[in-house]
Amino acid sequence: MRPPLLNLLKAQSGPFTAELVQSPGAFGLGRVPSKLAPAGIAKSICGYCSTGCSLQAHLGPDGEAINLSADPAYPVNRGMACPKGWEALTPLSAPDRVTTPLLRNPATGALEPVSWELALETMVSRFKAIQREAGPAALSFLSTGQIAMEEMALLGALAKFGMGMVDVDSNTRQCMATAHVAYRESFGFDAPPFTYDDFEQSDALVFVGANPCIAHPILWQRVMANVRNPEIVVVDPRRTETAMAATLHVPLRPKSDLVLLYGLARAVLEAGAVDADFVAHHTRGYPEFSAFVQSFTPEHVLAETGLDREVLIRLVSIVTSGKRISFWWTMGVNQGHESTRTAQAIINLALMTGNIGRPGTGANSITGQCNAMGSRLFGNATSLLGGYDFADESDRAHVASVLGIDPALIPDRKSIAYDQILESVERRQIRGLWIVATNTAHTWVDLNRFRSLREKLDFLVVQDLYATTETARMADLVLPAAGWGEKDGVLINSERRLGVIRKVRRAPGLALSDFAIFRLVADAWGCGNQFLGWSCPEAAFDLLRELSRDQPCDFTGITSYAQLESRGGIQWPWTEADEAALQAGQCPNATERRLFEDGRFFTDDGRARFLFEEPRPMPEPPDEAYPFLLLTGRGSSAQWHTGTRTNKSEVLRRLAPRTLYAEIHPDDATRLGLHSGDTVSVVSRRGTANAFVLVTATVQPGQVFLPMHFPDVNQLTLRCFDPYSRQPSYKACAVRIEAMARGPGGKT
Ligand SMILES: Nc1nc2c(c(=O)[nH]1)N[C@H]1C(S)=C(S)[C@@H](COP(=O)(O)OP(=O)(O)OC[C@H]3O[C@@H](n4cnc5c(=O)[nH]c(N)nc54)[C@H](O)[C@@H]3O)O[C@H]1N2
Ligand SMILES: Nc1nc2c(c(=O)[nH]1)N[C@H]1C(S)=C(S)[C@@H](COP(=O)(O)OP(=O)(O)OC[C@H]3O[C@@H](n4cnc5c(=O)[nH]c(N)nc54)[C@H](O)[C@@H]3O)O[C@H]1N2
Ligand code: SF4
Numbered sequence: 126m127r128p129p130l131l132n133l134l135k136a137q138s139g140p141f142t143a144e145l146v147q148s149p150g151a152f153g154l155g156r157v158p159s160k161l162a163p164a165g166i167a168k169s170i171c172g173y174c175s176t177g178c179s180l181q182a183h184l185g186p187d188g189e190a191i192n193l194s195a196d197p198a199y200p201v202n203r204g205m206a207c208p209k210g211w212e213a214l215t216p217l218s219a220p221d222r223v224t225t226p227l228l229r230n231p232a233t234g235a236l237e238p239v240s241w242e243l244a245l246e247t248m249v250s251r252f253k254a255i256q257r258e259a260g261p262a263a264l265s266f267l268s269t270g271q272i273a274m275e276e277m278a279l280l281g282a283l284a285k286f287g288m289g290m291v292d293v294d295s296n297t298r299q300c301m302a303t304a305h306v307a308y309r310e311s312f313g314f315d316a317p318p319f320t321y322d323d324f325e326q327s328d329a330l331v332f333v334g335a336n337p338c339i340a341h342p343i344l345w346q347r348v349m350a351n352v353r354n355p356e357i358v359v360v361d362p363r364r365t366e367t368a369m370a371a372t373l374h375v376p377l378r379p380k381s382d383l384v385l386l387y388g389l390a391r392a393v394l395e396a397g398a399v400d401a402d403f404v405a406h407h408t409r410g411y412p413e414f415s416a417f418v419q420s421f422t423p424e425h426v427l428a429e430t431g432l433d434r435e436v437l438i439r440l441v442s443i444v445t446s447g448k449r450i451s452f453w454w455t456m457g458v459n460q461g462h463e464s465t466r467t468a469q470a471i472i473n474l475a476l477m478t479g480n481i482g483r484p485g486t487g488a489n490s491i492t493g494q495c496n497a498m499g500s501r502l503f504g505n506a507t508s509l510l511g512g513y514d515f516a517d518e519s520d521r522a523h524v525a526s527v528l529g530i531d532p533a534l535i536p537d538r539k540s541i542a543y544d545q546i547l548e549s550v551e552r553r554q555i556r557g558l559w560i561v562a563t564n565t566a567h568t569w570v571d572l573n574r575f576r577s578l579r580e581k582l583d584f585l586v587v588q589d590l591y592a593t594t595e596t597a598r599m600a601d602l603v604l605p606a607a608g609w610g611e612k613d614g615v616l617i618n619s620e621r622r623l624g625v626i627r628k629v630r631r632a633p634g635l636a637l638s639d640f641a642i643f644r645l646v647a648d649a650w651g652c653g654n655q656f657l658g659w660s661c662p663e664a665a666f667d668l669l670r671e672l673s674r675d676q677p678c679d680f681t682g683i684t685s686y687a688q689l690e691s692r693g694g695i696q697w698p699w700t701e702a703d704e705a706a707l708q709a710g711q712c713p714n715a716t717e718r719r720l721f722e723d724g725r726f727f728t729d730d731g732r733a734r735f736l737f738e739e740p741r742p743m744p745e746p747p748d749e750a751y752p753f754l755l756l757t758g759r760g761s762s763a764q765w766h767t768g769t770r771t772n773k774s775e776v777l778r779r780l781a782p783r784t785l786y787a788e789i790h791p792d793d794a795t796r797l798g799l800h801s802g803d804t805v806s807v808v809s810r811r812g813t814a815n816a817f818v819l820v821t822a823t824v825q826p827g828q829v830f831l832p833m834h835f836p837d838v839n840q841l842t843l844r845c846f847d848p849y850s851r852q853p854s855y856k857a858c859a860v861r862i863e864a865m866a867r868g869p870g871g872k873t
């Protein structure tokens with residue numbers, strides 16, 4: 126018997142069908158005319174980092190992209206792109222693209238090509254069998270901040286409203302959960318307030334735990350375009366490329382940020398630099414906060430952070446200068462055992478100095494992945510689609526009415542977090558897992574334990590561009606996905622700007638866009654009728670637009686992809702009234718807008734909150750047996766996370782080391798008799814990673830840095846989470862270093 130999806134294909138018309146049947150064979154329907162744009166230029170937002178640069182795809186006679194260049198007209202990148210952007214087409218043609226579904230053959234243990242029909246039948250029957258045995262919530266997915274907003278919304282809606290899942294999460298937990306919770310609690314909504322113009326309008330920029338020269342190089346170009354001769358402060362234990370370019374490097378002890386930030390708040394108070402008017406009219410909790418910070422004296426701060434007194438004095442003079450100060454933070458803050466309060470300590474500083482809602486100011490979290498902001502709004506994990514509350518009955522009723530579904534289908538509680546989902550797997554409560562566009566088996570914390578969970582899963586589905594990723598190799602079923610450049614959709618960048626990605630290449634073989642795969646799964650599951658309104662990405666966008674109505678992220682003024690393309694992207698909020706005002710010539714700031722210009726926040730009373738808590742020691746400090754502290758993070762602008770895409774480009778591979786290296790301070794190297802090029806084992810209580818030594822004073826004595834791009838690194842990291850955001854603390858655990866072999870110089 127033919128599965129019903131074939132009927133769907135035959136019955137349906139429009140772009141969705143075209144997308145599906147462009148892959149010949151699987152459905153016996155052959156090729157249909159290409160949907161690709163005609164020869165010329167198609168613009169598409171880059172699919173790597175959250176900067177959101179616009180790239181121009183130069184199309185050949187068949188409508189397929191033959192080359193890329195940076196878009197000179199786009200307000201974000203103004204003709205610039207980093208090496209990953211320039212090379213973004215190369216990974217699409219990699220020889221290890223997965224071009225058919227692959228199913229593990231129990232007899233041989235190998236992943237073997239199968240038809241889409243068999244793949245979907247198997248997925249559905251195995252998942253339903255699990256649900257019959259262990260209940261509907263025994264299924265879960267782990268997804269991503271790297272697929273289009275429409276795709277992640279469809280996945281979240283399908284899984285929860287169609288397939289009965291309750292607990293699902295994404296790699297945004299590894300990345301932005303802290304900023305999300307910090308903003309929600311302080312501002313009443315997950316709302317990064319800035320616009321990139323703030324990089325150029327500041328008198329002082331304070332980067333905390335951020336290395337934009339490597340991780341957001343085009344944003345760093347915006348800093349360089351600042352003509353106000355700004356102070357640039359970098360708070361980072363490492364002397365990174367960004368720290369070297371700064372006017373002040375604050376090399377604090379890892380995880381002493383909270384003490385430093387409370388000490389700065391006390392110094393602002395002492396110096397009389399509090400914006401009393403702003404605090405009185407727009408905030409709540411200041412009296413308690415100002416009493417709390419009294420104990421964070423300069424002596425206490427110096428003792429805890431290990432900073433030189435002169436550095437602290439200069440930092441205080443910058444923060445109390447009364448000029449325009451913007452605070453920026455990334456993973457050095459978000460990944461920590463007390464990360465939410467640390468992010469809020471930054472927010473508190475901006476609030477008490479009145480540095481918010483004006484040009485060149487803000488408490489600004491820079492996001493990571495190209496669509497981390499989209500997954501925060503539409504991941505359907507911790508908040509209901511569009512930033513609604515699962516626990517609120519009227520919110521559920523509203524979302525159900527927009528989507529045309531029964532409100533009873535919507536779970537009445539938010540999902541548990543990534544680490545808790547894995548604990549459920551360990552307890553065999555969750556037994557079926559669907560991993561989409563994330564490489565968990567490389568990037569999750571304390572990997573050996575994660576890998577040991579594989580045997581607890583009855584069925585693991587992995588949906589990726591490549592079957593060679595660490596995670597895909599563990600799968601029972603691999604679904605072949607089209608990548609960036611092979612599909613349409615919307616991404617939201619760090620400054621809340623919605624921009625369009627375009628299909629400029631045909632996906633290889635039978636690979637399908639994630640959107641099409643989700644539609645196929647819906648139909649195979651038997652709930653396809655619930656998702657008829659999601660006929661193509663742009664139709665789904667219409668639903669999401671409606672869900673945003675009257676929310677802080679209201680983008681009801683955006684009515685089409687073409688509008689987004691012609692305007693150089695549009696930041697949320699952009700309401701119907703905003704659009705009408707623009708049409709009437711009454712909207713001067715359509716291209717760049719920051720939040721909170723009127724001092725009104727999204728809390729019930731319109732006031733921002735001061736939130737604070739006593740600092741706690743890091744959970745695993747170095748000791749005699751493990752005397753070094755391990756730091757991890759981005760190694761080069763040419764490497765993206767687990768390298769599944771960037772390693773496919775010879776150009777990018779030449780720009781970064783190909784094997785794992787450990788940055789070690791010269792004093793430690795001398796003491797241990799190590800030289801650059803030697804091989805060492807870096808050993809934690811949980812695992813071992815072999816690396817070659819790079820002797821460099823960028824790290825402090827007693828610390829070692831490993832770039833996250835190599836798969837052994839997370840064997841070492843510690844399973845420790847911030848209690849509010851449940852984001853892993855990837856950047857601090859104890860290790861020891863054991864010499865293994867001498868380097869090519871043989872000098873040891
Ligand atoms: N080339 C490239 N660019 C990327 C990515 C990539 O993989 N490659 N990934 C993207 C993603 S998803 C993200 S989230 C961003 C991440 O961007 P960043 O957060 O800028 O990058 P990281 O290197 O992870 O961490 C930043 C810094 O935190 C410092 N740090 C460690 N511990 C502490 C601490 O206790 N306190 C302070 N103050 N600092 C500390 C580290 O030394 C490091 O220099 O980059 C994005 N851009
Ligand atoms: N030690 C340490 N670990 C870390 C960090 C750290 O600083 N230190 N940082 C953490 C952070 S911030 C992050 S964001 C995570 C990132 O962790 P991951 O998300 O696991 O890393 P990626 O390599 O980006 O994995 C994305 C996967 O999706 C696939 N893919 C790409 N595009 C598509 C698509 O369109 N569709 C589908 N289906 N698949 C696609 C890619 O081939 C790749 O396998 O790592 C975290 N892990
Ligand atoms: S900075 Fe980020 S968005 Fe811009 S080209 Fe590089 S990876 Fe792409």
Ligand SMILES: [Mo]
Binds near residue numbers: 299300301493494
């Ligand atoms: Mo990230």
